[in-house]
Amino acid sequence: MRNPFDTPEREAFRDTVRSFVARDITPFADGWDEAGEIPWELHQKVAELGVFGFGIPEEHGGLGFDDAFMRAIWAVELAACGAGGVGAALGGRTISIDPIVKFASPEIRDRVVPEIVSGRKGSSLGITEPGGGSDVANLKTSARKDGNGWRISGSKTFITGGMTSDYFVIGARTGGEGMGGVSLFFIEWGAEGFTRTALERKMGWWCSDQATLYFDDVFVPADAMIGPENAGFMVVMNNFNLERLGLIAGSLGMAKVCLEDSIAWAKERVTFGKPLIRHQVIRHKIADMSARIDALEAYTNQICWQINEGDMPVAELSKAKFFATKTLEHVASEAMQILGGAGYLRGNRIERIYREVKVMAIGGGSEEIMKDLAVRQMGL
DSSP: OOOTTOOHHHHHHHHHHHHHIIIIIHHHHHHHHHHTOOOHHHHHHHHTTTTTOTTOOGGGTSOSOOOHHHHHHHHHHHGGGSOHHHHHHHHGGGGTHHHHHHHSOHHHHHHHHHHHHTTSSOEEEEOOOTTTTTOGGGOOOEEEEETTEEEEEEEEEEEETTTTOSEEEEEEEOSSSSGGGEEEEEEETTOTTEEEEEOOSOSSOTTSOEEEEEEEEEEEEGGGEESSTTOHHHHHHHHHHHHHHHHHHHHHHHHHHHHHHHHHHHHHOEETTEEGGGSHHHHHHHHHHHHHHHHHHHHHHHHHHHHHTTOOOHHHHHHHHHHHHHHHHHHHHHHHHHHTHHHHSTTSHHHHHHHHHHHHHHTTSOHHHHHHHHHHHTTO
């Protein structure tokens, strides 16, 4: 569908990303997924496209500007590789770098941000806990003052990039109960008392590492606190908005893959003496898939425009998040029906996307949490 917000710069960026994904990612995505990892050089190649630098000042290695449409273009085009774990493995840093840029001490920011943006090092955000899930305001990991620093104790889980990152932004309780008692801390891998274990045998995202992190009385200096004491909750919540935009756009890209592969198969496959595409029941499935994708794309473009205008539309992002994953769930299921047994075999894009629908529906705020947040943002 034609995008009325396109500009020559965005079109050029889309062409560059599309060519890169087709040349450097898609031919290898299945092998990486089966192997359970992507090569670290890919982080550095992607960094050269500038996609880690949105919203980051040039003096820290970033682009010096932000553009929600370009963020969405990257997520949509990357989804064409058909392996969501590639995007997860590359994108773990994107939800942790913003707090470092905006709120970390100058010493930490100036030292680590260029390494993250360039792809030389990875970073991860550690908020989710084994007993907490989406209930961020009630996290249990604690930080207590110790001389000129803090002692961190607790654990985090489902941390994307947790096994490969060097830098971590960790939420810990420094005050009372609820959202007002949470602070953020910068912790480096290698700190005494900091250990991690991989989460294995996942349903999807095979080539992206997720981990459980353990903090056993880990000491960090006072300047490791990111932002004001007890104000970490709002820093994290604001950070999640752009993560949700990426998940919305990623779901859109995955849905487009499902439609593309369904049409290609329906043209090739012959049943009852004619191509599958000539059967009305299949044609109606494709029409329905296409209509839902168009609606999601228009919704995404409208949200990108609002963000670029300086208005962070939290209610719309929340609604679009569950709308996107419900759209993807339907389209992936229909694509699997159209491909039949061929879609059930490992090694094709539809099979992987079908498995990875649920992580899109859970990550960045589950569908249920998003619906509740949307209604509250509507003032109800």
